[in-house]
Amino acid sequence: MGGTGRARRAKRIRKFGTGVQESVRIVNKKLKLSEEDALQPDVPFRKRQKKKKNKPTFETPREYNKKLKQAKKDNADQQNLASTKELSRDKEKYYESLESPFEVTSDTNSDTENFVVEQEDSASQESSLSGNIGETSFSDEETKKNLFEDGSMEDSGTEELDIERENRLLEDEKRLEEEDSKAEFLSNTVDNIVDAEQVATLFDNDIQRSIADRKSRIALVVQILSDFKSRKDGLHSRSEYLSLLKTDIGYVYGYNAFLIEEFFDMFSPLECMEFIEASDKPRPLVIRTNTLKTKRRQLAQALISRGVNVDPLENWxxxxxVVYESRVPIGATPEYLAGYYMIQASSSFIPVLALSPQEKEKILDMAASPGGKTTFVSALMRNTGIVYANDSNADRIKSLVANIHRLGVENTIVSCYDGRKLVSILRDLDRVLLDAPCSGTGIISHDPSVKTSRDRPDIQRNSVIQKQLLLAAVDCCNAHSATGGIIVYSTCSVLVEENEAVIDYCLKHRFVKVVSSGIPFGIPGFTKYRGKQFHPSLQEARRFFPHIHNMDGFFVCKLKKLKSGVRYNATQ
Structure with a gap:
């Protein structure tokens, strides 16, 4: 037998060659192609080999810097030599003037003219030389190639001119960048110039202004207040501008005078306007995956197949x-009814993440309805341990129980008590979450009635209740817990009286300390406000604003209980 098929094929190729090789040989012979242009058997017919051109070899940055330094050194030497010759010539003229003082002027002028003529001649020669070099370098291909080949630059003058040209190009580029920056600065300055005619009519009360006119006046006043020292008109004080701005904000955006004053105490005029405008815009629709039943990737795939456009939330x-678009109601999909997800604002994730619940712990949610945080805590605990879900409003308990059943939570006990009285019922808990009732100034986009329904007595009443609830939460917690001893306080308010003031009160009356919440973003809490000094550790608290973080206004503070008992100060 003739052996295996592979051996027979190899023998045939050695004798006759492959079909491709034979075809290529015939094509090259008929087209009479040279060896350089001939087709190769291992190259497809459409990809004809191109003639290899000698690519110019560029010098390395180190070689370029070395040549540049040498050129600068040569230039310095030439300048020193020229200055020495000029000095010697001046000396000769000086001594000649001592012999014939009346002929010095004419000689000097003639020498100067001759020197200027010589300079012009040399400059013209250099320009013509550089022009010739430029022409030859771009007209003649061979010369263009040889310029970059080793050993082609034998003339030091040509090499020096090339380096000088490169240096000049770098300097021109730097100069253009500086001119661009100056032009940008001037354009920004022109944009910030305030029209004097508009300023003159700002305080004219005889003009009937529409909402659009008032908005433009708000923008102009904010622009003036941002740099009042250089933009003031000299006729009105800063307080008058602020009063005008607050009046327009109340008229255009519908806020009462109390909330406007509170916001201006917290923010600058520019940031206050950003906060007010962002509070009127709806926040992105966010859903939380119920990890007790599914994973986020599986849920996203299921929703995308139903025509829902979703993306993962931030890395934290x-x-x-995040739901951007949906062809079906997001609260009526089969996945929602099966308990695969919960419609929940992204800001309400943060208190639970700060609480950091562990498996097999006993945890209390003092204000649990409608159940978003409670079910999130149970999911992180993987349905182990015990979660006490309490709410003082019996009507809200229904939605809490419904969500618990829908999401498959099994470790929760629901109660309806006043949170201030839970100390007599629940004790020695590992962690306590208090999302306290508040004014809702951080969720105005959800409830616009907050703009007009909140006043000073409401805030004071809320602050008292919040302080009582926080002290009760601390008393329910076990300071000797092996894994916990943690209390998390949160509100959907941005007012200091409901946030930092409450925490500062708790620090003075209980043995607790503020610890880091572990949230990687957010604004630090206030330590000073309206002349009041809060505990320095309040900078560990975190604030979230709609105009900065694109979420509801929120406050979160994490406390660690040190020991039981009541702390008394010196006055008490």
Missing amino acids: SKEGL
Whole structure:
């Protein structure tokens, strides 16, 4: 037998060659192609080999810098030599003037003219030389190639001119960048110039102004107040501008005078306007994956197949999904009814993440309805341990129980008590979450009635209740817990009286300390406000604003209980 098929094929190729090789040989012979242009057997017919051109070899940055330094050194030497010759010539003229003082002027002028003529001649020669070099370098291909080949630059003058040209190009580029920056600065300055005619009519009360006119006046006043020292008109004080701005804000955006004053105490005029405008815009729709039943990737795939456009939330959350568009009601999908997700604002994720619940712990949610935080805590605990879900409003308990059943939570006990009286019922808990009732100034986009329904007595009443609830939460917690002893206080308010003031009160009356919440973003809490000094550790608290973080206004503070008992100060 003739052996295996592979051996027979190899023998045939050695004798006759492959079909491709033979075809290529015939094509090259018929087209009469040279060896350089001939087709190769291992190259497809469409990809004809191009003639290899000698590519110019560029010098390395180190070689370029070395040549540049040498050129600068040569230039310095030439300048020193020229200055020495000029000095010697001046000396000769000086001594000649001592012999014939009346002929010095004419000689000097003639020498100067001759020197200027010589300079012009040399400059013209250099320009013609550089022009010739430029022409030859771009007209003649061979010369253009040889310029970059080793050993082609034998003339030091040509090499020096090339280096000088490169240096000049770098300097021109730097100069253009400086001119661009100056032009940008001038354009910004022109944009910030305030029209004097508009300023003159700002305080004219005889003009009937529409909402659009008032908005333009708000923008102009904010622009003036941002740099009042250089933009003031000299006729009105800063307080008059602020009063005008607050009046327009109340008229255009519908806020009462109390909330406007509170916001202006917290923010600058520019940031206050950003906060007010952002509070009127709806926040992105966010859903939280119920990890007791599914994973975020599986849920996203299921929703996308139903025509829902979703994306993962920020890196700080592993459960959140942002819904951009949906062909079906997001609260009526089969996945929602099966308990695969919960419609929940991204800001309400943060208190639970700060609480950091562990498995097999006993945890209390003092204000649990409608159940978003409670079910999130149970999911992080993987349905182990015990979660006490309490709410003082019996009507809200229904939605809490419904969500608990829908999401498959099994470790929760629901109660309806006043949170201030839970100390007599629940004790020795590992962690306590208090999302306290508040004015809702951080969720105005959800409830616009907050703009007009909140006043000073409401805030004071809320502050008292919040302080009582926080002290009760601390008393329910076990300071000797092996894994916990943690209390998390949160509100959906941005007012200091409901946030930092409450925490500062708790620090003075209980043995607790503020610890880091572990949230990687957010604004630090206030330590000074309206002349009041809060505890320095309040900078560990975190604030979230709609105009900065694109979420509801929120406050979160994490406390660690040190020991039981009541702390009395010196006055008490």
